[in-house]
Amino acid sequence: MVSIEKIASMNPWWSKGSDFAGLDSDLLAYNSERSVIKFERLPSFYSVLKPGMIYLLKGPRRVGKTLLLKLLIKKLLDENVQQEDIFYFSFDTITTSKELDNMLRDFLSKPPAGIKYIMLDEVQSVNGWENVVKALYDAGMLANAVTIATGSIAHLLKQEM
Secondary structure, three states: OOOHHHHHHHOOHHHHHHHHHHOOHHHHHHHOOOOOOOOOOHHHHHHOOOOOOEEEEEEOOOOOHHHHHHHHHHHHHHOOOOHHHEEEEEOOOOOOHHHHHHHHHHHHHOOOOOOEEEEEEOHHHOOOHHHHHHHHHHOOOOOOEEEEEEEEOHHHHHHHO
């Protein structure tokens, strides 16, 4: 079982609000003068997100998927989304769908102030993750949530080789 401390460490805005951006290494690098990546389309990306929808972002590692999620989190906080309604988890360390199911059910069981935002980063590491998300969707638990899952395509490229 994933500890609440680990989950809280991946969601620093729960305790720091939008001040988390000043401590996040990805956002600090993005905002530095040396950054070569700039997301010009974040406002339009943000505007198409609808509750009840599941969005998938896939691509090679290190192209900016995680950075895009963190920029979105910062924008949500700037738009006054309650910090407790934003959930992020990077799946580099867990591999069971049961752990994913438990985490999401726990997050979704808390009463929302508004729309909930669920960001599952590198979710391809969890075998059966899509079944967990589909079961929650089918049960109506994601009706008031925007769910975004990212995944690396490196494993797909490796299989083709």
